[in-house]
Amino acid sequence: MLRRTKLRIKHVYAPTEEKIEEEKDKFYEISEETEAKDEPRDLQDVHEPTIDVVVKARRLQWLGHIETMTEDRIPKTIAQKRPDYKKKKGRPRKRLHEMVMLDLEN
Numbered sequence: 119m120l121r122r123t124k125l126r127i128k129h130v131y132a133p134t135e136e137k138i139e140e141e142k143d144k145f146y147e148i149s150e151e152t153e154a155k156d157e158p159r160d161l162q163d164v165h166e167p168t169i170d171v172v173v174k175a176r177r178l179q180w181l182g183h184i185e186t187m188t189e190d191r192i193p194k195t196i197a198q199k200r201p202d203y204k205k206k207k208g209r210p211r212k213r214l215h216e217m218v219m220l221d222l223e224n
Contacts, residue, residue, distance in 0.1 A: 174221040181218050 133141075167175075187194040197214055212220075 177214065177218050177221060181214060184214075 181197075184194050184197050189195070
């Protein structure tokens with residue numbers, strides 16, 4: 119059985135200038151409140167290290183880990199090995215030891 123429903127139609131009027139200004143003010147108040155919450159904090163306030171500090175620390179940790187390894191371990195032999203082939207043209211690639219030494223100088 120189908121029910122008949124009565125549709126109620128409200129009359130819609132164009133908003134007045136006063137109403138438009140009220141809505142704008144409400145919008146700007148809300149947006150200012152959310153902006154204050156969403157503002158990015160300074161890195162100094164957060165007390166988190168930057169990515170380059172983290173990378174340098176990890177390199178140093180890895181070098182220390184390699185130094186404590188026994189001589190037969192593959193990572194240690196690779197880190198200590200010097201290439202015996204002709205180098206390619208261009209900028210020479212830095213090895214782990216060279217990067218750590220540069221990190222310690224800075």
